[in-house]
Amino acid sequence: MAEEKLNNEEIKKEEDNNNIVLSKKDIVKSFWRWRFFVQSNYNYERLQSTGVIFSLSPVLKKLYGPKTDEMSEALKRHIQFFNTEAAFGGTILGMTIAMEEEKANGAPINTDTINGLKTGMMGPLAGIGDTLWQGTLIPILLSFTLPFASQGNIVLGPILFAVLHMGLMLVLSYNVWMFGYRRGREGVQELLSGSALPKVMSFAQTLGAIVIGGLAAQFVDVVSPATLNLSSDVTLSIQEDVLDELVVGILPLGITLLTYYLLKKQFKPTTVLVILIILGAVLAGFGLIGTAD
Amino acid sequence: MAEEKLNNEEIKKEEDNNNIVLSKKDIVKSFWRWRFFVQSNYNYERLQSTGVIFSLSPVLKKLYGPKTDEMSEALKRHIQFFNTEAAFGGTILGMTIAMEEEKANGAPINTDTINGLKTGMMGPLAGIGDTLWQGTLIPILLSFTLPFASQGNIVLGPILFAVLHMGLMLVLSYNVWMFGYRRGREGVQELLSGSALPKVMSFAQTLGAIVIGGLAAQFVDVVSPATLNLSSDVTLSIQEDVLDELVVGILPLGITLLTYYLLKKQFKPTTVLVILIILGAVLAGFGLIGTAD
């Protein structure tokens, strides 16, 4: 009953707004703008934020017209912090387009809903996407083509790598984008009432957190080369004899959690960057840390 | 109150039916028929189904009489797909006998309840039973007796193995069978109202699934012996350099899931068998798969 009423109301509102419908061309155009320009202005403060606007540009122009209040709202909405893995995370942009479309046509979607979805999904999809793309697909492709390249085989080396990498990833990211848009359209009702979404979100968030943890363990690379020369023949290795006995990976874990803590304390990323560089320089300068090589 | 009423009703019905009670001899006879004949007509379509009927035969005859409608119903009930590990899974048959007895005496048990129990428990007990019996007990007994046998010691070799294996397992399977019958009798009320059973079922199903997964990892044996000879000195092993880097055991896992998928799609087991044989022959023929030896 209540839902039916909602539907009726919406339909009325949609009629009032003369129902601006996006064409497939708009969605596709937006996709290509994303794939080319996602990180043109990549920066430590907001990362891909202006990339989002650049990509949504054809959509927003059509929905809100230039220099209107609604456009201003939309721009302020999307200029916030955003960062994800561009291929898999594209699905969020697809959904966002669908939500903007519904919103412009009067559905009761507010900025919080859109931002909730964007920020809720960007992290998990960054973790999962980085793992599947940079962490899995590229190493596989390289391990197939690199041997040819080292024999001087141009075709089965660099060219095959380029074709496979870009071919596979473009097909994937295009489909993922369109999927996001379609699910977004079908799902707005569902999203608003909330049935499957919380499960998908919770699953993605949990998996994302685990995977990000795994990435930290693999790619933050700090060990202590320090030793205590206790006598002519007794040497204590801080890394092996102390730290590894406590918790394997305690240094990278500590550094990552410290960084996280600083960001949580509202330090700007550029400040944190400087802190990390100084910390690294000082500790390495005294020979207390290094890489595992 | 409601329960009390139920009890009264039952008692009345039981009186109406003149209360056919199975003797211990019936249960034991049934047990031996199972232990001897469980797989006399083992087949890809229904596996132990006629074995179940052969085993329950004394019970069913007593409860329903020959060529009655009730007998026909009972036969059609039990000729369905059934497969379990015969020793541990015997407990299901014990319970089934108890349920048939109650049903024949008027308890409100229908075909669905009986089949639910049978199909709910047969898989878990197959996984758990195979693990404990074929996967654990037999290897232990063999590792004790085989060394004697290889010295030509007949008594401490084959004979001791036979005695221990059959002795232990018969004691076990007899007790498990009787336990099933007793629990079934006591528990019919409980089963119908549902308090402990769902927990036991859920536990068994979860454990069964994990254990079946472990069996698959150990006993489905496919690796790829293929290599890419990239140059005179660079060789890429598909198994070690690619597949193992992705997911260890990806081939056996893939084959098992494919088989499962085909069965789910209602392919007949014999069809799936043919598919697997052809698949194996073709892939092995081209040197793409082999066993790990």
Next chain:
Amino acid sequence: MAEEKLNNEEIKKEEDNNNIVLSKKDIVKSFWRWRFFVQSNYNYERLQSTGVIFSLSPVLKKLYGPKTDEMSEALKRHIQFFNTEAAFGGTILGMTIAMEEEKANGAPINTDTINGLKTGMMGPLAGIGDTLWQGTLIPILLSFTLPFASQGNIVLGPILFAVLHMGLMLVLSYNVWMFGYRRGREGVQELLSGSALPKVMSFAQTLGAIVIGGLAAQFVDVVSPATLNLSSDVTLSIQEDVLDELVVGILPLGITLLTYYLLKKQFKPTTVLVILIILGAVLAGFGLIGTAD
């Protein structure tokens, strides 16, 4: 409403009792009595029970006066079985003081509540405390100072170890004790209504059980040195060829569970002790068990 009433009642009662307030000095005195005398009368039946009374002595005297009925109740309350890791577990004593204080001043706290808290927390804190203190901190301190000691360096060897060990642990155990007292005071209300406590308890109990399991695996040390000499060249090692193939650590696990079972069956600890000694002597006498060295 109901809560408000409770508060009012309490305040009234407190007025009636003229509100005996413990001074910080009482709490600190109690702490030092604990740290010195916790295990003066350590025994297999009740372990630290009289140590608890000795420690709480200044508090109980102040709250209940000598040889009163209330004192007798308090003594009987605390002479029950108690055992924990003295440093981390001190937090339980801190809380206990707070609860005794409230109780003496009329709060509706009964013996069960106090004992529930004490026995609920002592086990987990024993497991966690032993792990962090004896299992982690001491080995680390030793691995730093032992090399110096073996060079004959008295200062960086034994003395540094003593200073660091006692310094760190006294600071820790003092703070943990005071924390317990403060949380106890603030939390009595909360404890009684129950919101955070169940979570903390459940977390501590679960972690404690896991950690105790890990301690058992590391510190119960039984293997079987027995072998079967099957022929001149075939030898079967019971430990490696049989037990380890079944479950790694099956002997220490079995011994621990047996001990637990005996205690559960209300055997006195001294009886269990004798059983273990006899069992160990007999089995080792026949060469069936030994240590892993």
Next chain:
Amino acid sequence: MEIAINPIQAFLIGIVYYLGIDGTPWITHLGNHTWLRPMFNGFIVGIILGDPVQGTIIGAAINLPYLAFISAGGSVPMDPALAGTVGTALALGANVSPSVATTMAIPIGLLGTIIWIVHMTVDTTFVHMADKAAEEGDIRKVNILHVAPPQIFLFIISVIPVAFAVYFGVDAVQWLVDALSGRPLDILSAIGGILPALGIAMNLRAMNGSGKLIFFLLGFLLTAYSGLPILALSIFGAIIAWIWTTLDLKGEY
């Protein structure tokens, strides 16, 4: 000393094989599982050929690669019973050393899977006949169909090839083995390697319970990555199952 195998002995050895097939009713199902171990049927073949000690020794040697043999869900990846009976008979007959017997036994064991597959396929016809009898409530007929036709058929396809093989002896079998060796044998063992998937998948399909596939995957990956023995896995599995069940059914019953 070479033992000449006479037709009666050959026939008896054929029966030894028949009795070691999982499902023949005469010695119980557990009896089959004792009897199918080469250590045991080698001993029996030894009795038939007059040298049980030597039969046991050869059987034990042939048994080694089948130590961890398992049959799940009706899948038989290789056939230790065939390997044991034929291998022992030939080794005693040709006075071949245990290790040579073992070498020959492996390909023979693979051939056994063919017999198994044929019988499990043909048996489906008898269950269809039993369906009709069930409709009529004729339990006697179901019982007869359960035993007579499948066992007669199994007797024929198991006794005859074995009797022939051991009667015509090592040369005939060697010829067969040679003909198979190389690619054909690789193919046969690859098929033997994947067939357990059928049994496992049938068991899996027969299971219910939420998250079935998830837990299957978990069991698979835990085993694949840790190399845990199956008993240890099942203890860990029981812990996981307990936690899952407790939490999943919380407040439901």
Next chain:
Amino acid sequence: MEIAINPIQAFLIGIVYYLGIDGTPWITHLGNHTWLRPMFNGFIVGIILGDPVQGTIIGAAINLPYLAFISAGGSVPMDPALAGTVGTALALGANVSPSVATTMAIPIGLLGTIIWIVHMTVDTTFVHMADKAAEEGDIRKVNILHVAPPQIFLFIISVIPVAFAVYFGVDAVQWLVDALSGRPLDILSAIGGILPALGIAMNLRAMNGSGKLIFFLLGFLLTAYSGLPILALSIFGAIIAWIWTTLDLKGEY
């Protein structure tokens, strides 16, 4: 055969580097990730210098230590694009062996992180300008700010040093590398080793969900203790996430 690099070639190689930086729009973001692999940009540098085959061979050698290169959350722990372009150019120019080229490429790659850090820091100013345009609803201006200033700036700071380096050649770079080797290089690589923490922590901060830090810790420790490859971790992670989600949201929706 030594190849003398002329100014135009040096400039072109500078552009090759610029195009291999994660974010330059001309060849798509995926294009950057192809182009930044030394195997690929070595090939392009080879074309520019007239020997694509040799360029590919050298690039492939330089690529090896970057096989598992990942950039997460905008962190670039080392710069394979700089290593590949400059390394290949110098190796072709000085006719240096691939293995020497690799040795030189590692410190060069570390220097690339400096360029990356500078550009990601400076870009923050353009996003502040964009904030104003957003306020006015001026999407055209936001779009221009998104592309023009950052890319012009990036072009300058990436093309110039590379062009100079490859033009003045191996001696100049060798001098730089020598000056760095030892402690300075250790410090640079230590910094490169901890910088991914920034990216990962930014991603982590952007995530929600109950137990986020717990599961992060779990993923970290599982990987640290088991050495699981990242794909296997993510399958185990998916199983855990499924179990958690199922139980945590039970009866809520």
Next chain:
Amino acid sequence: MEIAINPIQAFLIGIVYYLGIDGTPWITHLGNHTWLRPMFNGFIVGIILGDPVQGTIIGAAINLPYLAFISAGGSVPMDPALAGTVGTALALGANVSPSVATTMAIPIGLLGTIIWIVHMTVDTTFVHMADKAAEEGDIRKVNILHVAPPQIFLFIISVIPVAFAVYFGVDAVQWLVDALSGRPLDILSAIGGILPALGIAMNLRAMNGSGKLIFFLLGFLLTAYSGLPILALSIFGAIIAWIWTTLDLKGEY
């Protein structure tokens, strides 16, 4: 240089041992745990015998096998305090090398468990006396019972044997050790190996919480199979406990 140990020194060394027993009140409970390490009590024995440096060196050697010594739930699987005091005294007295001292110290340490067991058994009588005092509300009496009788008793059974052993010296102890070596020592160490089970089981019995035994088993098996150090186990354990608690108490409070 051999040091002759006089009766007073022997008595003092007996006291050193007494103070290193877990529970003597004079130097705090933490003090006991410092003092019971051979590195430390060797140093004190060295002071008494006039050579603290040598005492420390010998003590450090004896300490090595006790690096991971733990006492849980009142179980003492071996006695480092006895090993350290007697071992150091004998080594200094007989001018024995540290490694010989260590070899002798191990069986001595096992004998210490006997003293411990006797005192923890006898102390049960004092707690029964305290029960009566508690009934009467007589806290003073409970306090006295808590300290005086158990400590007097402990003083006697610890000081006397040690004083005798170090006074009569290496030959007497060697005789004892010889008499024990072989089977008796194996039996003593086997008993020492299983006694921690008592302490652990007492702690376990004192715990509550649903699934206690399941989680105990989990902790045991994780450690047994992975060889995880105890701190790492407790972090994994905390993650598991958090997940369990969150889900188990869901919606209850």
